[in-house]
Amino acid sequence: MTSQEFPASLAKGRSLERAVTSKTIFSNVMTGLVFACALLALIPLFALLFYVISKGAVRLSPQLFTQLPPPPFPRDSPQFSSGGFGNAIVGTFMTVGLGSLISIPFGIFAAIYLSEFARDTKFANGINFFTNVLSGVPSIVMGVFAYSLIVLATRSYSAMAAGFALAVLMLPTIVRTSAEALEAVPSNLRQASVGLGASSYQTVLKVILPAAIPAIVTGIILAIARAAGETAPIIFTALFSNFWNWDPWRPTATLSVLVYNFAITPFANWQELAWAASLVLITLVLFANVLARWIIRKR
Amino acid sequence: MTSNLQQSVQTDNVFHTENVNIYYGDFLAVKEVNLDVPKNAITAFIGPSGCGKSTVLRCFNRLNDLIKSFHLDGKILYHGQDLYAPEIDAVEVRRQIGMVFQQPNPFPKSIYDNIAFGPRLLGYKGDMDELVERSLKRGALWEDVKDKLKAMGTDISGGQQQRLCIARAIAVQPEVILMDEPCAALDPISTLKIEDLMQELKEDYTLVIVTHNMQQASRASDYTAFFNVQANEKGQRTGFIEEYDRTESIFQSPKKKATQEYVSGRFG
Numbered sequence: 001m002t003s004q005e006f007p008a009s010l011a012k013g014r015s016l017e018r019a020v021t022s023k024t025i026f027s028n029v030m031t032g033l034v035f036a037c038a039l040l041a042l043i044p045l046f047a048l049l050f051y052v053i054s055k056g057a058v059r060l061s062p063q064l065f066t067q068l069p070p071p072p073f074p075r076d077s078p079q080f081s082s083g084g085f086g087n088a089i090v091g092t093f094m095t096v097g098l099g100s101l102i103s104i105p106f107g108i109f110a111a112i113y114l115s116e117f118a119r120d121t122k123f124a125n126g127i128n129f130f131t132n133v134l135s136g137v138p139s140i141v142m143g144v145f146a147y148s149l150i151v152l153a154t155r156s157y158s159a160m161a162a163g164f165a166l167a168v169l170m171l172p173t174i175v176r177t178s179a180e181a182l183e184a185v186p187s188n189l190r191q192a193s194v195g196l197g198a199s200s201y202q203t204v205l206k207v208i209l210p211a212a213i214p215a216i217v218t219g220i221i222l223a224i225a226r227a228a229g230e231t232a233p234i235i236f237t238a239l240f241s242n243f244w245n246w247d248p249w250r251p252t253a254t255l256s257v258l259v260y261n262f263a264i265t266p267f268a269n270w271q272e273l274a275w276a277a278s279l280v281l282i283t284l285v286l287f288a289n290v291l292a293r294w295i296i297r298k299r
Numbered sequence: 300m301t302s303n304l305q306q307s308v309q310t311d312n313v314f315h316t317e318n319v320n321i322y323y324g325d326f327l328a329v330k331e332v333n334l335d336v337p338k339n340a341i342t343a344f345i346g347p348s349g350c351g352k353s354t355v356l357r358c359f360n361r362l363n364d365l366i367k368s369f370h371l372d373g374k375i376l377y378h379g380q381d382l383y384a385p386e387i388d389a390v391e392v393r394r395q396i397g398m399v400f401q402q403p404n405p406f407p408k409s410i411y412d413n414i415a416f417g418p419r420l421l422g423y424k425g426d427m428d429e430l431v432e433r434s435l436k437r438g439a440l441w442e443d444v445k446d447k448l449k450a451m452g453t454d455i456s457g458g459q460q461q462r463l464c465i466a467r468a469i470a471v472q473p474e475v476i477l478m479d480e481p482c483a484a485l486d487p488i489s490t491l492k493i494e495d496l497m498q499e500l501k502e503d504y505t506l507v508i509v510t511h512n513m514q515q516a517s518r519a520s521d522y523t524a525f526f527n528v529q530a531n532e533k534g535q536r537t538g539f540i541e542e543y544d545r546t547e548s549i550f551q552s553p554k555k556k557a558t559q560e561y562v563s564g565r566f567g
Contacts, residue, residue, distance in 0.1 A: 188404040192464070195362060196417040196471060197394030206416070211407055 049282070056279030059272050064280070065089060069242055069258070072267035080269050085277055087244045091159065091252035092281075095238055096228050098163025098248060099170055104220060106167075107174030111216075114175070115182040116204050128179075135172030142168045143233030151237055159245070159252040162238035169233060170223040177219025181212040218292045225288035229281060231256040255281045311338040313475055313505045314359060319373035321354055323366065328354055329538040332373070334524060341497055341506045343516040343546065346526030346561070351538030352509040353479050355526075358382075359507065360396035360477055361389040394421065397468035401480040403460035405452030405467070410435075410444050413452040413463055417471035430470060438466025439496045458489025465496065469504075476500065478508040482515065494519045513562060516546065523549040525558045 018024075063084045070083025110127070118124035146165035151157055185208050193203040239251040240261055255277045262274035314336035321329040329351035336342050336359075344352040354363065361382060363369040375382045382392055394417075405413050414431045423430065431448070435441040440462040444455065452463055461481060468476055478497075482490040490512075497506055497519055510516050516523050527541040542549060542558045553559045 186404075188400060188402055189406060191362065191365070191398075191400060192404040192406065192467075193416075194365065195360065195393055195398035195400070196420065196467065197390055198417075198420050199390050202420055206420075207406060 052275065052278050052282055055272075056275035056277075059276035060279070064273075064276055068244065069253075069262075069273065070269060072265070073269050075268050081272075083269070083273070085253070085255065085258055085273060087241065088253040088255045088258040088277065089280070091238065091241070091245065091254040092228055092256070092284075094159045094246075094248065094252060095162040095166060095234065095254055096224055098160060099166030099227055100220070100224055102163060102167035103170040103174055103223070107171050107220075108178050108216065110175050111178030111182055112204055112209070115179045116200070116208065119183070131172045131175050134168070135176070138232075139165075139169055139230050140232035142166075143235065143237055146233065146237045154249065156249060157237060157239035157251040158249045159238050160248045162234045162252070162254070163248070165233035165237050166227040166230060169230060170227050173223040173226070174220055177222070178212070178216045181215030181219065182208055184215065185211045214295050214298065218295050221288050221292040221295070225285045225292075228288070229256055229285055231260050235260065255284075312336060313338050313377065314507075315376040315379075317374040317376070319355075319358070319371055319375060321351065321358065321363075321371045322369070324368040326535055327537050329526075331539055334540060334543060336505065336507055337522065338505050339501055339503075340521040341501050341508060341519060342522040342524065343520035344507070344509045344524050344526060345511075345513060345516045346524075346538070346541075347528060348511075349536055349538070350526035350528040352526050354538070356477050356479055356507060356509050357398075359475070360393045360398055362393070362398060364389050394471055395473050396475040396477060397471065397473035399461070399464050399468055399476060399478040399481050401483050403457055403464050403484065405460050405463050407451065407453050409449050410452050410455070410463060411448040413467050414470045417467060421471060434466045434470040435463075437469050437500070438462045439492060439499075440466055456489075458485050458492060461485060461489065461493060462496065465493070465500075469500075473504070475505045475507065478506065480509050480511060483511060490515070513550075513564070517550045517562075520546045522546060525549060525553075525555075525561060527557050527561075 059081065061084075063082075064086070065084060066086050067082070067084035068087055069085055070079065073080045073082070114124045114127060118127075142165045145168065146161045150161040150164055154161075189207050189211060190203060193207040194200075198206065234254050234257050238254055238257065240257050241251045241253045245252045259274045259277045259281070262270040262277070265271065312335040314334070316332050316334045319329070319332040320327060321332075332355055334355075344356060346352055357363045358371060358375055359377075359382070363371075371383065377392075377396070381387070406416060408416070411431055414434050415427055418427065418430055432441060432445075435444065440459060443459055444450070444463075452460065455463065461484075465476070465478075465481075482493050485493065494515065497508070500506060501521075508516075508520065522544070523546045524543040525541045526538050528536050528538045530536045542553060542555045544554075548554075549558060550562050553562060
């Protein structure tokens with residue numbers, strides 16, 4: 001490798017000053033391009049936020065959270081701006097709550113088994129594979145499943161059926177994030193605990209799980225946030241209701257189905273409520289994401 | 300070699316191994332381990348990387364059970380009882396034979412809870428505060444941390460963390476403490492502190508340490524086993540004990556040429 005093989009511009013003793021070459025121009029253009037693409041990716045999000053806020057904010061008031069959906073009123077009616085969707089907020093919390101109640105224990109226990117007791121076995125790899133398949137199943141199929149299993153059996157649409165559909169939907173996310181969190185716990189903690197004479201369940205309960213909890217909680221919050229916005233599996237499981245409902249075995253209103261039902265009607269006051277419900281729903285999901293971020297940061 | 304050993308190692312033995320071969324799957328990792336570990340003494344395992352020192356050490360408290368492909372034949376007797384007999388409870392073994400690891404591994408809990416972890420597992424009913432204080436004093440850490448027992452065990456210095464791990468192992472009152480390169484991740488001052496501590500501890504405990512540091516073995520141990528490694532035609536490296544004797548003999552008048560070369564720094 002003699003110096004003659006390099007171009008003259010790389011000769012020994014060459015200047016260290018910046019020079020405009022085709023390389024630096026290319027580099028600058030590419031930097032600009034990727035920056036523009038990154039901005040482009042943000043545009044849909046901000047456009048959506050702007051649109052939902054501008055349409056939904058007009059109806060934001062405390063009564064939204066305390067009152068029932070109104071009948072359709074014409075735009076010049078004094079009652080045009082009356083009513084709210086308190087029952088749908090309650091219903092969203094109820095269906096998502098039921099879904100969490102079912103899926104969180106199952107998900108965490110399954111993750112503990114997969115990561116702590118059956119790691120790298122054929123059985124665990126099989127379960128992992130099917131968990132991934134499950135997470136790819138369209139949510140409406142979960143709805144059909146819950147419909148045939150619970151709605152037909154109990155002869156009633158119910159929050160419970162929706163909770164079940166959401167639980168099946170949340171399960172893969174919870175299993176996957178929890179198993180990852182458990183596997184990320186350094187193995188030297190496991191050895192420290194076992195070395196002190198802890199049994200495997202004591203090790204999991206007292207060392208591994210506490211160390212993994214923040215990451216598990218983060219996964220659960222993201223799963224909940226996703227479930228809260230789901231509409232397809234709820235339309236024909238929880239159905240809808242125009243009234244307050246506290247009974248998990250009765251049909252229940254939810255924010256997402258309210259948006260779906262009201263947005264496609266010709267009634268202006270219902271359309272406005274649909275926008276307001278969208279805004280509330282987005283706020284809830286955003287809040288959940290921020291909470292998840294905050295928990296990660298705190299670690 | 301065995302007869303030679305029995306003459307030179309004339310004390311109460313805590314461990315006695317008979318023709319132990321250790322496998323990972325089909326791979327023979329360490330072969331023909333015949334070794335007596337005397338009570339209230341420090342026994343050091345030295346040797347080049349990959350010679351199976353740590354592997355043998357981890358057999359003494361059945362920590363290798365965590366590795367699925369691991370199995371051994373031969374016998375490891377602890378006070379005459381075969382540790383790998385089917386009726387032996389590995390969890391109970393680890394309660395009597397503690398372990399300190401190469402990387403300090405305190406739990407992400409308070410210093411107090413780190414010490415109290417083991418005793419709580421065992422259902423300790425006595426005065427926990429007193430036990431924590433006694434263990435920390437025994438681990439030569441009390442003066443450093445007595446005002447911050449609520450601080451995280453992971454927030455103190457590396458040397459302090461390792462002493463915390465030793466104190467944590469002491470808190471369950473084991474008979475033996477195994478140490479797997481306890482000073483490998485520490486600075487020289489912390490290392491000296493740990494070595495001093497080991498000298499104090501051997502009055503009450505039996506210590507077995509793995510070390511890469513030959514000065515440490517010659518300074519701190521009473522008996523030294525030199526492990527060597529040989530490769531078969533497939534390139535698999537199997538460890539074995541080249542020589543085991545009193546530490547002075549190993550370092551000053553080794554009987555094997557390989558030992559002589561290793562302790563004088565000519566290879567490894």
